[in-house]
Amino acid sequence: IHTPSPTLLEVKHNCAVGVDVDSRIAFIEECPNATAIPLVANLHAWDAFDTVISDELSPGRSNFFFPGLIDTHTHASQYPNAGIFGNSTLLDWLNTYTFPLEGSFSSLDRAKHVYNRVVHRSLSHGTTAAAYYATVHVSATNLLADVCQARGQRALVGRVCMDRMSPETYRDESTESALRDTQACIDHCASIDPSGSLIRPVITPRFAPSCTVATLNALGELHQRTKHFVQTHISENHSEIELVKELFPKAKDYASVYDDAGLLSERTILAHAVHLTKDEIDLVGKRGTGVSHCPTSNTCITSGEAPVRKLLEAGIPVGLGTDVSGGYSPSILDMARHALLVSRHIAMREGPAVKLDISEALYLATMGGAKVMGLEGVVGKFEIGMEFDAMLVGLAHCQSDNGPEEASGENSEAVDVNDGPVDVFGWESWEDRVAKWVYGGDDRNVKRERSYFVLQLAWEPTIGRKADG
Ligand code: GUN
Ligand code: FE
Numbered sequence: 001i002h003t004p005s006p007t008l009l010e011v012k013h014n015c016a017v018g019v020d021v022d023s024r025i026a027f028i029e030e031c032p033n034a035t036a037i038p039l040v041a042n043l044h045a046w047d048a049f050d051t052v053i054s055d056e057l058s059p060g061r062s063n064f065f066f067p068g069l070i071d072t073h074t075h076a077s078q079y080p081n082a083g084i085f086g087n088s089t090l091l092d093w094l095n096t097y098t099f100p101l102e103g104s105f106s107s108l109d110r111a112k113h114v115y116n117r118v119v120h121r122s123l124s125h126g127t128t129a130a131a132y133y134a135t136v137h138v139s140a141t142n143l144l145a146d147v148c149q150a151r152g153q154r155a156l157v158g159r160v161c162m163d164r165m166s167p168e169t170y171r172d173e174s175t176e177s178a179l180r181d182t183q184a185c186i187d188h189c190a191s192i193d194p195s196g197s198l199i200r201p202v203i204t205p206r207f208a209p210s211c212t213v214a215t216l217n218a219l220g221e222l223h224q225r226t227k228h229f230v231q232t233h234i235s236e237n238h239s240e241i242e243l244v245k246e247l248f249p250k251a252k253d254y255a256s257v258y259d260d261a262g263l264l265s266e267r268t269i270l271a272h273a274v275h276l277t278k279d280e281i282d283l284v285g286k287r288g289t290g291v292s293h294c295p296t297s298n299t300c301i302t303s304g305e306a307p308v309r310k311l312l313e314a315g316i317p318v319g320l321g322t323d324v325s326g327g328y329s330p331s332i333l334d335m336a337r338h339a340l341l342v343s344r345h346i347a348m349r350e351g352p353a354v355k356l357d358i359s360e361a362l363y364l365a366t367m368g369g370a371k372v373m374g375l376e377g378v379v380g381k382f383e384i385g386m387e388f389d390a391m392l393v394g395l396a397h398c399q400s401d402n403g404p405e406e407a408s409g410e411n412s413e414a415v416d417v418n419d420g421p422v423d424v425f426g427w428e429s430w431e432d433r434v435a436k437w438v439y440g441g442d443d444r445n446v447k448r449e450r451s452y453f454v455l456q457l458a459w460e461p462t463i464g465r466k467a468d469g
Contacts, residue, residue: 001064001434002381003366006312009359011430017065019388019453028384062395062424062433067380068128068450069332069391070369073231073271073292073321075133076144077102077111079118081325085300090237093301093326102135102160103170111140115147118330122153125331126391126446129154131231131269131292131321131373133204136160136172138181142188149192149199152451154389156229156269156373158204159185163215175214179222186228200229202269207233208244208257220262229267229374232258235280236272237303255280264289269372271321272297273311274304281314290317290372293364295338297326305342308364309354319369332369333441336361340438358431358438392448393441395424395433420444 001011018026081097088096105111122130132148132155134141141159148155159182163172172178182203189201203219205211211219223230235241235254244254251257255276258264266288273291276284284291293306303326311318320335321327329335343356356364370380379389396419422440424433437445 002067003359003363004381006360006363009362009431009434017382017388023387025382025384025386025388028382062397063447064393065390066393067366067382068389069126069365070319070373071122071127071130071322071332072269072319072369072372073131073294074324076115076118077105077133077135078325079114083328084325089301090303091239099167099170103167105135105137105140108139108143111143115144119147119151119153121330123151123449123451124446125333125443126449127332128389128450129369129373129375129379131156131202133158133160136162136170138184141185145189145192145199154198156200156202156231157189158202158231160204160206161215161219162206162210164212165210175212175218178215179218182222202229202231205232208254209240209247216261216263223265224262227267229269230263231269234270234273235275238275241275253277253280255283259283259287267374271323272303272306274298274306281310285314285316290319292321292372293318293339294321294323294327295335295342296329297323299338299342300328301326305346307346308339308343308356317368317371318364319372320364331442332365333438336365336438339364358435361438388453389450390453391446391450393437393445394420394447395422395437395445396420398423398425
């Protein structure tokens, strides 16, 4: 099951997917007459692989492969604060909760402990690629890149730049030091993954208010020269927008602050974009810049409702972001659900055309995220030549022959809730089952993560059945 376009939730039954040793999809064959189950095959280790997978995909189970989810905006360093935001809004939230926590990542022990938890947790929710903000600390940022690589999560890793409106003890000293430390993190990423196929650096001015014009310009020049990705925040909250007007009196608007510095391109990720004007939407669209929609964060710290339909209609690539810890959840499935809910809130004022549907929300979670992170054609859907970047989703299937041993009383039947939070009775269409997953699922439904398949593909080559005919 995948969403190759926003309006298509494609369900393929009885399909064989051939995956080569380099994790690329080699063939997709429909086997309409197969009485057996769908197979995923390493062409070189078919027999070993199929016995492991076949049990999971046996007939009568509501299990399916789905592309890995993509988190286009999150703060790895803020994970310990997930759920802790009280009644704050952006600017006081930053000062009260966020800067003190991020400042503590001068401790590498802390960074190691937290970053291992974050990446593990993100993967367990089926997220195979993420755009991370770390902190200003070079060593801790480099450690995050190491952890992503060791755990096999594709990542953009950003060292945060902030040289004003930040605590004395947690900031860049100057434009020169911000640039030097950014370069050190870029060099580290290049040293651990020269091809950049898994780990890439991302130039990360925190947001306009915490950067001087000189620093924004220097980072913009670096972006134009090196083509490394950029990530930052934009137009999240009204007080922030007012502050940008005060701090950048010469700029036409918030988006122009970044554009004037050379920071807007098709390799830039803008988080939030809740309150952009028509002119700003046009500019962002013209630059081909992507937006990370963070519905949970925007609700938790009461920033507003991002006009996703409007952004999409302007041709802007949109992905989903957890924005931990403005948002409390590291799950992109939660973000798909919350994007659906936020669009319904807007619909209550503006009419039903702005509502997202399930295929659109899942498209944002996969293909949209891939576009925003420069991974188009690499991951996000199942197609020949693309990576088999997937998870196995399982929904608890309620069959009437569930062992009755726990039952007590005439109308009491055994119920096993350990299988996951979603009950499928068997009569639902596959579209209905996916809807149940989107609205009711969680990490318990992720039966196998991508790392499992990568491990399988690394097995010793044996004689392939395909090659034998
Ligand atoms: N704007 C500047 N910094 C941040 C941050 O850490 N989180 C969010 N949500 N917005 C920001
Ligand atoms: Fe953020």
